[in-house]
Amino acid sequence: AQSVTQLGSHVSVSEGALVLLRCNYSSSVPPYLFWYVQYPNQGLQLLLKYTSAATLVKGINGFEAEFKKSETSFHLTKPSAHMSDAAEYFCAVSTGGATNKLIFGTGTLLAVQP
């Protein structure tokens, strides 16, 4: 069975500081991994996706994530936080095959302090 664990339900950083949001996955087959962002009262917006083409994945808004199979991790980073990055971030896994079903982590709420 697949699962996703996001460590830290709340993360607070200062504007300009490094953002690191942690995600660990469990999957019996090579996974597809995703990071989504949700702003208040909105749906989910795709930040980036891992599909085995490259272990370092670059996404929108300066975010990137590195797939580490040995650590079963897919942590999200951004070198310099901006006030507009304040939102909730979700890591998700899919096995692919004949389904697009996503299993989501519990989310990390990112606060950015001025």
Added chain:
Amino acid sequence: KAGVTQTPRYLIKTRGQQVTLSCSPISGHRSVSWYQQTPGQGLQFLFEYFSETQRNKGNFPGRFSGRQFSNSRSEMNVSTLELGDSALYLCASSDIQGGETQYFGPGTRLLVL
């Protein structure tokens, strides 16, 4: 291309009633999935449709049902509403099948009183 649209955006119902939510996928997308988001349970998969066929279902009671039409538009129905059904219901569409990126709509916020 226009994004995924969901109607209505907000809905208030009372216990025991039923509700139908609608989702129009991105043009050309044939896969539609539904998710329920609540503060307590987070984001949970309800079901997935592809070419009018349900090909995956989450762990929800039979009160939750859905369908997909030939134009790929999808509806989900919840009968005999319970207070715990209050949630944000998100629809997502994707191009084909199998690990494809899902694009989400803005959601329908359902409040059951």
